[in-house]
Amino acid sequence: MRDLLELTVSALASGCIYGLLALAYLLMTRPTGIINFAVGEWGMVGAFGGFVLLSALEVPYALGLPLVVLVMAAVGWGTERLTVRPLVERGAPVLAPILALLGMLVVFREIVSVGFGPDPRPVPGALGFGRLELGLIAGSYQSFFIIGSTALVFVGIWWFFERTLTGRSFEAVAIDRRAAALMGINLARVTAMAFAAGAMVAGFAGVLVAANVSAHFMMGLPLAIQGFTALVIGGVGRVEGALLGGLILAFTEQFIVRYAPIPAGLAMGVPLVLLILFLLIRPTGLLKAREARA
């Protein structure tokens, strides 16, 4: 029982990271139709932001984390202005910005690689290293912090989409871009905001996960794959789908490694099998998008 509950906390924390990355994809994909695989590299940039502010400059966590998120908003906005908007304005097909963003993936990675060198860099956890025990439930301080802070992010974004006019403009663009434009919604502004928000969420996930794995220039690609898999499982239609997809992915990964009687090497392929199965059987993901309201 001890193992099961420990593992549940661990899987919840990993699922939250995957969910945040899936959310970063979703925030951009819903209103624009563009899949931005540079999400993982944004996570990496956020992790290095965490290294600079929290480790090198020793800025207090409560100040450093929001600062990283703000910087990431600028990174996302800048990426959209430099690579997406010029192509959209020239009427390029949707594949063009996707490819341009793949190019940006390499640019981000190499800038960090050259700037910080190849060695991993330490990023502290929010509450330091330690083990919290609540009866039989136990996990690291960082795991509980990840779970709590991710819950706040998802509640905040749900509230934004459901309760604010700007959030509803996102939803309107997602449902019908042309109709939204005819209603006076500024599509360029929504796109820029979507990229800024996606970068903020990805950077936030990067800082959280870097406390466990450290910040290093090769960390982006796995984050991109994990987030995309969670997105496919949960579906691109609903915010809560991103979190659900992340949790399903993490629980599957960790419980199979721990309890399935298969060699360790084979257990690693299970998430990819899950991705293929969802793409074949339920390509829209578990949660469908809402229909337009009358």
Added chain:
Amino acid sequence: MTIFSRALGVSLTRLSLGLALAATAAVGTAQNSVRIGMITDRVGPAKPYAEPVAVGAAFAVKQINAQGGLLGRQIELLTEDDQGRPDVSATAARKLSDQGVAFILSVSLTPATQQAQSVTLETKTPHMTPSNSGDTLTTQIDNPNFWQTGPLGSTQIATLLAYARSKNFKRVALITDNSDLGQLINRFFKAGLEKAGIQVVAEEVIPRGANTAEPQMQKIRAANPEALFMAGVLTPENVLILRAYRQLGLKTPVLGNYNLSVPQYTAVAKGLLDGVVFVDAFDPAKAETARFIESYRKDTGNEPYNLMGYGYDGVMMVADAIRRAGSTDKQKVREAMQATTGYVGVMGGVGATYQFRDGKRTGFDPNGMVVRVYEGDRQGRVVHVGLK
């Protein structure tokens, strides 16, 4: 002639003179220097290891040049980036051979070094890797122009296994990552353990990019081993293992491969390292090593570590061979390098020497590795030397 055209004429004359002087200087440098080529990985998977080795090599060149150079000439280090790719590595070797280098050092990935040999075999260019650990580099291709001076993977593992035998472990666990090298080392570890009659009760893999090692470490905790061998070479994944080890309250002794000797662990695994045993080829207490540390620190203001020592030893051995050859003639340099014996370098424990005995082209002393232990977050004392 207007003032403008006169000025233009003067400028063009100056430019032509400048270009001519630059060209003469370049030819002069090529003729008056000893060129050594280095193939490194600046952007690929070997970058974290290749870069410090390359830094050590460059430091050795700087030191030799400051002391009057080699054969009365300055050494010119020509560096090529192979991105860790075998095909690019061969192209880099070809380019360096065409530039007339006296020797090529490969500090990239093992497969890349292997491929570069196809060129040095053909062009008869002396070629060495001071850092690659693959056991088959000197056996797969019969290339008399190639030498390997870094400790072989099998030597590293045998040294750690010798330490394990001295502790009488009977039941151990293995954990690695899914990198090619991590898998290879794991296989070597497993074979060595089974040969020594030590039972492997759990064997786990942490995939690259994982953000926890708790499921794998729970399985290891349930198997109750007497020791845990870490065979992985990816630093972030190894940090995850150490984090889960502390998190789950394990007390089993941890024995790490040479990757645990990279001092970056003291920063990224702070508070997790105390008592971890690791194999190394760097003993700061050895006189030659202490001298290297002191001179590097004085020159750069930074603290060197083992990987810089590999590059430093590589260049110093090449210089030693060229000096003994008395010229940069490829055949003479080849013969001088093969005749190397009793060379004491920065790497290896006290009493270890480099030599290419009985026509072999692997030069690291099989008894030259040491086992050290982390004391707090500091790389501490040597607790075992060699294979006995």
